[in-house]
Amino acid sequence: MKVAVLGAGIMGNGIAQLAVMAGDEAVAYDVARPQLDRAGAAVGTSLARFVRSGKRTQEQADADRARLTFTTDLAEAVAGADVVIEAAPEILDLKQDLWRQVVQHAPAEALLGTNTSQLSITSIAAALGDDAHRLVGVHFFNPPVMMRLVEVIAGLQTDPAQVDRAKAFGEHVGKQVVVCRKDSPGFITSRAYAILRLECVRMLEEGVATAEDIDTALKLGFNFPMGPLELGDMNGIDTYVHAISGLEQAHGDRFRPTVGLRNMVAAGRLGRKSGAGFYDYDEEGARRV
Numbered sequence: 001m002k003v004a005v006l007g008a009g010i011m012g013n014g015i016a017q018l019a020v021m022a023g024d025e026a027v028a029y030d031v032a033r034p035q036l037d038r039a040g041a042a043v044g045t046s047l048a049r050f051v052r053s054g055k056r057t058q059e060q061a062d063a064d065r066a067r068l069t070f071t072t073d074l075a076e077a078v079a080g081a082d083v084v085i086e087a088a089p090e091i092l093d094l095k096q097d098l099w100r101q102v103v104q105h106a107p108a109e110a111l112l113g114t115n116t117s118q119l120s121i122t123s124i125a126a127a128l129g130d131d132a133h134r135l136v137g138v139h140f141f142n143p144p145v146m147m148r149l150v151e152v153i154a155g156l157q158t159d160p161a162q163v164d165r166a167k168a169f170g171e172h173v174g175k176q177v178v179v180c181r182k183d184s185p186g187f188i189t190s191r192a193y194a195i196l197r198l199e200c201v202r203m204l205e206e207g208v209a210t211a212e213d214i215d216t217a218l219k220l221g222f223n224f225p226m227g228p229l230e231l232g233d234m235n236g237i238d239t240y241v242h243a244i245s246g247l248e249q250a251h252g253d254r255f256r257p258t259v260g261l262r263n264m265v266a267a268g269r270l271g272r273k274s275g276a277g278f279y280d281y282d283e284e285g286a287r288r289v
């Protein structure tokens, strides 16, 4: 099977790696050549880790790496593809433009999946006219090679057969698949987690507990590997505010960012990447006590 992955960033390179580890030929496409170089290096590092931990032999890892190619030519990437997964930036116009080009070059029977975290599948597919029924949401989690879940999302016009094919593809690359049967912004996971983190932010702003104690409570009380606030710092406060603002538009006031969150963004307290967020960080990115 040939899998084309569009956008070779954090998610794209992981999805391409999953495909080759499942025995497929994968081609990663990106508009930026340096991103392809970085993706190649990241996949190499990750495969080496699999070998060190004994989960893969060196021969298997070498064969995986040999099945992965890179290109800046979209037509070449999707020609003859059985599956096309798009992991380009979370910008509606950009994704629509990309998909319009894809359907000109990809085989008519190729499975078309978008890895959007929360954009409406229906609105991305709206750019595809008669091909709108082919697009389905195939939402992997970060990092794709480690996380066990894939969320499949049906757009309003998605052909149910494509939902079944997306499920089969997720299982083929070793994931447990859940289906979001209605195209609802935030799907199941992003929607539930966004509101959980927002409640943690509200508790912090009300002085109910410290950031450390809120994160510790959620980690030890519910077996979360990371607390919602520390994970927020890792992903970026600006990214989070952008995401919940989109969910507020779709689902109403309960997703409205707090004044404190907006102030953090205005002040450049964006989390780990800016040296301060819910926590403070030193130059090496370690959290200050």
Ligand SMILES: NC(=O)c1ccc[n+]([C@@H]2O[C@H](COP(=O)([O-])OP(=O)(O)OC[C@H]3O[C@@H](n4cnc5c(N)ncnc54)[C@H](O)[C@@H]3O)[C@@H](O)[C@H]2O)c1
Pocket: 006, 007, 008, 009, 010, 011, 012, 029, 030, 031, 032, 035, 086, 087, 088, 089, 090, 091, 094, 098, 115, 116, 117, 118, 139, 140, 141, 142
């Ligand atoms: N990062 C996460 O935790 C995460 C988790 C699940 C889903 N997602 C979703 O996956 C998608 C990609 O996210 P990411 O974190 O990998 O982003 P990223 O910024 O790491 O990577 C995006 C890549 O797309 C490339 N790109 C830009 N314009 C392009 C175009 N027109 N055609 C093809 N490639 C283009 C960029 O050069 C970059 O390499 C987004 O829709 C995001 O919402 C992200």
